[in-house]
Amino acid sequence: CYDCDWDFLTEELFPTLCPILSSTTTFLKDLFSLDTKAIGITATATAENEDFIPPSLVAECLKRGRDLSKSASTRGNQLVRSGASLDPYPLSLSNFFYAPLPPDLKKSAQASHEMLAATKLLQMKICSSSDVTPNTFMAFLEHQVIKADVGSCKPLSIRCAKDKFRSLDGTCNNLQKPGWGRRGAPFTRIAPPRYADGIYSMPVAESGRPLPNPRVLSTRLFTDAAISSRSLNYLNMQWGQFITHDLMQRLTEVTDEGGIQCCLGEGGDVLPPEWQNDKCIPIRVPDEDHFYRLHGVRCLNLVRSVTTPRDDCSLGYAEQINAASSYLDGSQIYSPDKKQTSKLRSRKRGRLREEYKTQAKRGYLPTVSDKLAYCDLRNISEPCYFAGDGRINQTPTLAMLHTLLLREHNRVADILDRMNPTWSDERIFQEARRIVIAELQHITYQEWLPLNFGESYFRYYRISPTSLYSHDYSAEVNAAVINSFAAAAFRYLHTLVPDTIMTCPANYYGAYLYKISDHYQNPSLLETSSESFDDIVRGAIAHISSEADPHCSSHVTNLMFKSHRQWGLDLIAMDIQRSRDHGIASYNHFREICGLRRAKSFQDLSGEITQDRIYALSQLYESVEDIDLFVGGAMERAVHGSILGHTFQCIVAEQFYRTRVGDRFFYDNGEMPHSFTTEQLRQLKKASMARLICDNTDVRYVQRNAFERESLENPKVHCDNYATVETQKEIRSALWAGQAHHSCVSKCSKLDQNFVPIASLLSGQPINVPTAGAQAFPKDEIGRLGHNPPRGPSAN
Ligand code: HEM
Numbered sequence: 001c002y003d004c005d006w007d008f009l010t011e012e013l014f015p016t017l018c019p020i021l022s023s024t025t026t027f028l029k030d031l032f033s034l035d036t037k038a039i040g041i042t043a044t045a046t047a048e049n050e051d052f053i054p055p056s057l058v059a060e061c062l063k064r065g066r067d068l069s070k071s072a073s074t075r076g077n078q079l080v081r082s083g084a085s086l087d088p089y090p091l092s093l094s095n096f097f098y099a100p101l102p103p104d105l106k107k108s109a110q111a112s113h114e115m116l117a118a119t120k121l122l123q124m125k126i127c128s129s130s131d132v133t134p135n136t137f138m139a140f141l142e143h144q145v146i147k148a149d150v151g152s153c154k155p156l157s158i159r160c161a162k163d164k165f166r167s168l169d170g171t172c173n174n175l176q177k178p179g180w181g182r183r184g185a186p187f188t189r190i191a192p193p194r195y196a197d198g199i200y201s202m203p204v205a206e207s208g209r210p211l212p213n214p215r216v217l218s219t220r221l222f223t224d225a226a227i228s229s230r231s232l233n234y235l236n237m238q239w240g241q242f243i244t245h246d247l248m249q250r251l252t253e254v255t256d257e258g259g260i261q262c263c264l265g266e267g268g269d270v271l272p273p274e275w276q277n278d279k280c281i282p283i284r285v286p287d288e289d290h291f292y293r294l295h296g297v298r299c300l301n302l303v304r305s306v307t308t309p310r311d312d313c314s315l316g317y318a319e320q321i322n323a324a325s326s327y328l329d330g331s332q333i334y335s336p337d338k339k340q341t342s343k344l345r346s347r348k349r350g351r352l353r354e355e356y357k358t359q360a361k362r363g364y365l366p367t368v369s370d371k372l373a374y375c376d377l378r379n380i381s382e383p384c385y386f387a388g389d390g391r392i393n394q395t396p397t398l399a400m401l402h403t404l405l406l407r408e409h410n411r412v413a414d415i416l417d418r419m420n421p422t423w424s425d426e427r428i429f430q431e432a433r434r435i436v437i438a439e440l441q442h443i444t445y446q447e448w449l450p451l452n453f454g455e456s457y458f459r460y461y462r463i464s465p466t467s468l469y470s471h472d473y474s475a476e477v478n479a480a481v482i483n484s485f486a487a488a489a490f491r492y493l494h495t496l497v498p499d500t501i502m503t504c505p506a507n508y509y510g511a512y513l514y515k516i517s518d519h520y521q522n523p524s525l526l527e528t529s530s531e532s533f534d535d536i537v538r539g540a541i542a543h544i545s546s547e548a549d550p551h552c553s554s555h556v557t558n559l560m561f562k563s564h565r566q567w568g569l570d571l572i573a574m575d576i577q578r579s580r581d582h583g584i585a586s587y588n589h590f591r592e593i594c595g596l597r598r599a600k601s602f603q604d605l606s607g608e609i610t611q612d613r614i615y616a617l618s619q620l621y622e623s624v625e626d627i628d629l630f631v632g633g634a635m636e637r638a639v640h641g642s643i644l645g646h647t648f649q650c651i652v653a654e655q656f657y658r659t660r661v662g663d664r665f666f667y668d669n670g671e672m673p674h675s676f677t678t679e680q681l682r683q684l685k686k687a688s689m690a691r692l693i694c695d696n697t698d699v700r701y702v703q704r705n706a707f708e709r710e711s712l713e714n715p716k717v718h719c720d721n722y723a724t725v726e727t728q729k730e731i732r733s734a735l736w737a738g739q740a741h742h743s744c745v746s747k748c749s750k751l752d753q754n755f756v757p758i759a760s761l762l763s764g765q766p767i768n769v770p771t772a773g774a775q776a777f778p779k780d781e782i783g784r785l786g787h788n789p790p791r792g793p794s795a796n
């Protein structure tokens with residue numbers, strides 16, 4: 001609403017520049033008529049005069065802020081009731097835009113709205129009644145913290161008991177700052193935000209004009225090129241998303257009446273301002289768009305992320321809420337919210353709830369209470385799962401990883417139970433959870449991070465420890481997730497997502513490919529037969545991921561969450577818009593933070609970015625200063641040994657350093673009351689992705705480095721050669737020297753339309769995968785059509 005290049009707004013300008021707010025408020029007029037003399041404001045006030053904001057003015061702004069935020073929320077409800085609703089969308093899209101906030105987080109969101117409105121009003125008041133500019137005002141707020149002791153914001157106060165086990169929500173991990181990294185904490189910043197007004201409004205170019213359209217940036221710079229990774233497999237990509245969901249979950253603003261709609265119907269025009277909720281940030285689709293044009297789509301819905309007050313309730317710019325616990329603590333498995341956790345537990349012998357299916361030996365995730373509300377089902381008998389994180393059903397392969405970890409928890413719980421018959425359910429649950437988190441941290445820090453981001457870099461900077469115990473815990477380090485990591489750097493891994501999900505029968509002779517966009521929000525591929533789960537696991541380790549480069553699958557840039565329609569959302573355009581929504585500082589700013597020279601011209605980027613990409617950037621952005629972090633970082637050449645360029649590498653490394661060193665309970669921390677014993681830790685450090693698969697599925701052959709494709713250097717090894725945690729005492733010397741399984745090269749026959757011989761996958765030739773088609777999604781008739789995906793050759 002304040003996206004303009006004016007230094008301050010006067011009452012006369014306000015209705016023109018800010019039609020939404022002014023149409024909903026009658027009391028701004030009153031605010032502007034405040035008697036400045038009576039409350040001690042003088043026209044000569046400056047930022048140097050540190051006492052120039054009297055408490056009565058702050059109180060007045062807070063009061064008005066509360067009124068403003070209330071009227072904005074009433075207006076939001078009215079808009080939905082009057083038809084600006086998500087009704088036209090298929091469920092997967094509605095689900096994405098509408099998840100009601102849990103009561104505690106809703107309260108902090110409301111408090112944040114009030115604080116932001118108060119900060120804005122204070123800024124307008126000060127700036128319009130003196131020669132203070134908005135920027136000086138924000139700088140002033142940085143130095144003189146103004147805390148609100150009235151209104152809905154309550155400064156954080158948490159009491160901690162000493163405990164051997166970490167809390168579910170991350171509180172009390174840091175005993176000095178018990179709120180750090182908790183569920184509901186703000187994302188942290190390593191650079192000041194880029195909001196147009198310094199507080200909350202969407203950023204604009206240096207010139208004051210709009211930044212380039214996110215959809216245009218996506219289509220011009222992130223084209224679909226079907227280039228496969230040389231060594232990284234699908235599972236590697238999937239683990240990245242899995243741990244993302246452990247570290248963070250941003251939330252979308254909603255109304256009490258439902259989700260927020262910013263477009264007319266299904267992809268029609270952007271709604272006119274008087275019909276738009278003030279949280280709307282839709283992406284306008286240009287008329288000439290090569291894809292959406294064909295489907296008459298002119299607008300992609302997008303809504304701002306939920307914000308939260310800072311811990312001390314001080315006035316200032318917007319901070320977004322992280323609804324996950326920031327620690328790498330399995331919160332996506334166990335939930336950071338105790339009510340949900342209790343629904344996930346069986347309350348018997350420390351186990352998590354699991355479901356058994358006919359003819360399947362192993363357990364599956366429990367079913368969510370209202371399947372049709374959470375999944376895009378073609379048939380009510382299809383599965384839709386419930387886990388510690390609501391994004392569980394996004395793809396079948398994400399649900400597969402959740403299932404593996406659920407099984408691992410119960411496997412460990414059963415062993416502990418046998419060894420300690422006197423232990424209570426609670427004790428077994430907590431001990432099993434502690435072991436599973438240790439395995440999760442070990443696999444991430446010893447296998448996944450070095451593989452993706454550079455072995456030597458991660459070991460040199462001691463992000464991945466090299467000794468048995470580490471002694472690096474620092475109570476000074478805040479492990480909360482860095483906003484630029486969440487809203488930009490780590491999202492670069494969206495370019496790894498391939499077009500297809502693969503399933504592979506036990507003989508590995510061939511594979512079936514399914515378009516990923518046919519299986520969003522529907523995990524049924526895991527349960528089509530008693531072998532399908534294992535088929536998906538085999539497919540994930542045999543299938544390649546896309547190369548980490550600024551090319552992105554159209555299944556992600558045109559078809560995300562498409563359901564039965566011919567079109568979906570553009571995740572890359574959303575990433576760009578989201579980074580603006582979160583006020584992420586520019587690429588140039590982060591270059592400087594990461595030790596590169598700040599570019600004065602586009603040509604100054606030539607050390608990191610190739611000439612053709614510099615040219616493309618200069619055609620799209622007015623100034624080198626305007627380049628979004630997500631875009632600039634993605635354009636950089638990868639640094640040696642990593643899939644990332646310099647700037648993203650620096651942000652990602654910083655995050656994983658904090659995630660380890662700021663975690664008092666990190667699994668290999670030594671000399672803590674809760675530390676594992678030497679023998680326990682030695683056992684735990686034998687955990688690997690390959691063993692996680694062997695221990696929890698009937699897949700018998702897995703390559704040693706399970707995040708890399710099979711190769712001569714990385715052959716498949718029989719699971720008998722991976723000793724399990726509890727039988728480590730007699731580890732055989734042949735641990736890694738097992739006999740190689742026959743290669744994954746096919747002698748298959750063409751069986752049906754989804755079947756693809758593995759040899760042709762390896763050849764790098766594009767493969768034509770048939771779409772599930774309209775038939776698979778009978779419009780508006782869920783439950784009518786059964787869905788029987790084609791089966792492969794028999795597993796023997
Ligand atoms: C099929 C695969 C994937 C799909 C469909 C997907 C989809 C999404 C969606 C819809 C969002 C929210 C966008 C927004 O409104 O801001 C998101 C956020 C994100 N994704 Fe993905 N993603 C996938 C894979 C990955 C992978 C492989 C990674 C990294 C390794 C990743 C990292 C992230 C991160 C860091 C966020 C921000 C999360 C937050 O702040 O809550 N995603 N993704």
Ligand SMILES: [Ca+2]
Pocket residue numbers: 246247248324325326327328329330331332
């Ligand atoms: Ca977590």
